Amino acid sequence: MNPMQIKIEKANKQGKVGLIPFLPAGFPNREQFWKELEELDNAGASVIEIGMPFSDPVADGPVVEKASLKCLDDGINLAWIFDGLKERKGQFNAALLLMGYLNPVLQYGLDAFGAACKEAGVSGLIIADMPLEESDFVKEAIEPHGVSLVPLIGLNTTKERMALYADGAQGFCYFVSVLGTTGQRESLPTRIKEKLTEAKEVFDIPIALGFGIKHPDQLKEFEGLMDAAVFGSALITHIQSGNTSDSFMEPWK
C-alpha cells in the first residue's frame, strides 16, 4: 500500500482527519523551508505536499503563485529539492508528495524523475495540468519506482469520470473544493457534500479535501465524507506574517 494511504488511515484510526500541509519548495527561503517541514512533520502531518515551482502555475491563486515565483527567483529547482530530501531521508514521519506542473517534470525526464523520487523518499505526485486523458505515460514511468499519481477531481467531475480516475488509483484522491484556483475562501460551496458522497462511493482510497481551507471548523459539516484536509495558501500566509508552521498546526492537533 502506498505510504500516503497508510499515514492518512493511521490518523483516521485515531479519530482524526489526515493533515496534508502544502508549501512551495524553498519557501519562505532555502534554510527555513527545511525547518518548516520538520515542524509540520512534528505537528502530525500525514502527508507533506511540496510544491515544485513553475513559471506558469495556471491552477494556482495569487498567494501560491507569488510564493512559487519567489522560490524560482531564488534558484529552486528539482535538483535542489531532491538533494535536500535525500539528505534528510528517513527523518520524516509523514509521507512525501511532490506537486507541480508537467513541463519541469518532463524536462527532468520521467524515468529519472521516478528514480529520484524513490531515492528521496517521495511516494506521491500531483500534476495540476494533467487530466486523466493524458496521464497514462506518466503513471507508467513513475509507478515502477513506487510513486503514485494522485488524482484530482472536483465539483464538476461526473461520477463516470470519477470511476475512471478511481481505477487503479493509489495513495489518496484529492477533491478540489471550489471551481477555481488555490486560495483561501470565506465559505465553501454547499454542493461539496453531494459530490463528496459520490466520490466516497467510487474511490476505495482516502479522500482529501483541498483548496480554500484554513481552519478545522470548516470541515465539521463534511465529517465522514472526507479523510484528510489539504491546506496551502492559509499556511503560506501564516508564515509570511512571521509565524511558524507549528502555531498554524495547533488548532488541527
Added chain:
Amino acid sequence: MKKGYFGDFGGQFIPELLMPPLIELEEAMKTILPSEEFQTRFTAMLKENIGRPSAITYCPNLSKDLGLDLWLKREDLNHSGAHKINNTLGQGLLAKMMGKEVLLAETGAGMHGVATTVAAAMLDMKAVIYMGATDVVRQEPNVNRMRLMGAEIVSVESGTKTLKDAINEALRRWLADQENTHYCFGTAAGPYPFPELVREFQQIISKEARQQFMDRNDGDLPDVVVACVGGGSNAIGMFHNFVPDESVKIVGVEAAGTGEPGCDDSAPLDHGTDGVLHGMKTKLLQTEEGQILPSHSIAPGLDYPGVGPEHAHLQDIGRVDYTTINDSQAINAFKVLSQREGIIPALESSHAVAYAIENKDKLQGKSVLVCLSGRGDKDLGILDQIL
C-alpha cells in the same frame, strides 16, 4: 492518431476542472457547428459583418522593386482590422447557441480582444478581456476601442505581463466561471479542441485566397505562401488549403526580437524545444529545467513563447519552413509597404512582408502570396517612438 494530436503535438494538458467545459465544447463542435442554423447564420455574418470575402491585392510597385510578384491576402480589410474576427464571430455564435452569456478572452496586440468585444456586442453577450499590463500600454488604441464597445478589461500584472500571462489569468477565470462563460481562445493553440476549432474558422483565409489567386493567374497556384506566426492562427488559416498542393512552398515567419545574440525572441519553432504549456504539447521557449522563458517582439501579437501544435507538426514533417524576421526588418517592411503601396500593415503582418523583402534574391521571378493578417493603425504609438 490520438484524439487532439497533430503527430506528437497537441493534447489536453489542463487541470481536470477544465475538462468538463472542453468536453462540452467538443460536443458543440460536433453537433452545433455543422448544423444548418449555425452555418446559415455564420455565412451571413461573414458577409455582412466582416466583409468577406476579403480582397487579394497585387502590389505593382513593390513587385517591381523586388523583382517578384507580390500578392497580399487582405485580412486587414476585415471589420475590426484583422483576421481575428473570423474566429471570434465563429466561436461567439457557437457559444451563444450553447447558451453561454459571457465571452472571455486573452489578448496580446489587442486585436483578438477587439474582435471578441465586437462579437459579444453583436451577439448581445458580455466580453471580459485579459491583457498583459505591458500590452495595455503598448496597444492603447485597442484598449480604448474595447472600452468603448463595453468590454471589461483586466490588466494582468503577473509574470512577464504579456500574452502568456494573460492566457494564464484567463484560464484561471474560466476555471471559476465556466458555467455561463465561453473561453474564446484567440489562436490555433491551447488544449484540444481549440487548435482545430480556430483552424476551422480561419481556414477561410486560404480557401478564398487559393481561389482568388487562381482566378487572377490562369489557374496557377502561387510559388510561395507566407504568414507570420505568433500563436499560429492566421498562419494555419493561410496554410491549410495549400498544404495538399505540393508545388507550393509554405513559409511561417516567427519574430526574432531585436535579433541580437542572447536577446529574447518569440521564435519557439526556430529556437525552442518540446514541452507542455497552456494545455498543449508543442515547441516552447524554455530553460533546460522547463521554466518558460520570457519572449519579446516589437509586435505584441507575436510575443508568445509557445506556438500552436499543428505548426510544430508541420515543421516536424517538413511541410512548412519556419524562419525568423527581427524587429528592425519588420519595421522596415512596415515603412516600405506603407510608402510603396499605401497599405499600413500591422507589425505582426510586417514580419511576413519582410520575408519577401529580405529574401528577394532567392525569390526572383516567383509569385509570393503573403497573408496581411491585420492593419497597422494600432501600432502607430509604438512606431511614433521609433520613426
